[in-house]
Amino acid sequence: MPPQPLPEAHTACPECDLLLTLPPLAPGERARCRRCGHLLARSPGAGFEPALAFALTAALCFACACAFPFLSFRARGLATEMSLPGAVAELWRAEEPALAGAVAGFALLGPLALLGAVTALLGPLVLRRPAPWLAGAARAVYTLGPWSMAEVFLLGVLVSLSKLLSLATVIPGIAFWAYLAFTLCLAATLARLDRHTVWTAIGSLGR
């Protein structure tokens, strides 16, 4: 599917409520609210195929990030190794359910649910087939967005690595690199999911 220009649309700015008519946008063009500067639409330079490709790559990386050791730690002749699901389960058993739940939710299940919603949305859009769940999937994508904290978790891991370096040898495992790739691919997908473009595409498919 080649990049399509976005048609004219009547809307209001979600941040200042100014009534607007979005002009038709050529691929690559952006529209901002003239009163408050809110970014209203960004016409994509390509169809939804690259976004779907990044989403599928992210799914593969996520599977690797869960299956392999994440970090290993060596100090004073002793070694420990952690995997992400293993560490969460262990913390849960150690009666720290709140911390285990926060990490499971924000770093694993949240990003996974977001990825699932993105795939459910992009599949039908790329195949140009209407699906009954399209509107629900798009709602889920934009609602879950702030609650998926893969990139925040990654920064937290980097900070703890540098805290530990003075103490011991820490070796990032396969899962660490897979999680890094997952975070980048998920960000690349989300950057291609402009709200106005997505809802216009859903509208043009019908329900």
Added chain:
Amino acid sequence: MSFPAGTAAAAGLACCPLCGALGPAGSPRCARCGHRLHLRTPRSVQRTLALTLTAALLLVPANVLPIMVTVQLGRPEPSTILGGVVTLLHYGSWPIATVIFVASVLVPLLKISTLVLLCASVVRRTTAGPRQRTLLYRATELVGRWSMIDVFVVFVLVALVHLGQLLVIRPGPAAVAFAGAVILTMFAAEQFDPRLLWDHEEDARGGP
């Protein structure tokens, strides 16, 4: 209440915050995406203030109680958020100390005071600088989730460092309180309706 001319509300239309479709004011849900439709989020200021104040209260135990406990050779050594920053500075790793200080101390405080100020400006019907106040709101919304860094740091340290009797790191009660404070400020920012910042303009079409 009357709305400034040129806005969707003045034309009797409600804009869906999720998909941007316009619907007649008074219809309960957006016809396009099914999201709840309101002219303005009901009791937006009250909800935002309630959540913000609860978050502010939670910040007290989050900063007073230890966020993690290092048990070295059987001796527990608790450390607080600020204590951790000081230790990092002591070892000369000031870039990390800056990241932790900004994410765990500065951002939550700034976010809470910004939300309170924005609510106050709506209640007092301030007309000055709606664009600047909208920018402030946008920044709070974007930056809030990064405060979670410290919670994730505690998780990685606890999960990785358990060398039996030699050295174990355990989470402290402040970790949960701090996570709760961050989650509450995120809900608070979500409840704030930025359109309220513009409702005391005379005429939207004139623009600033």
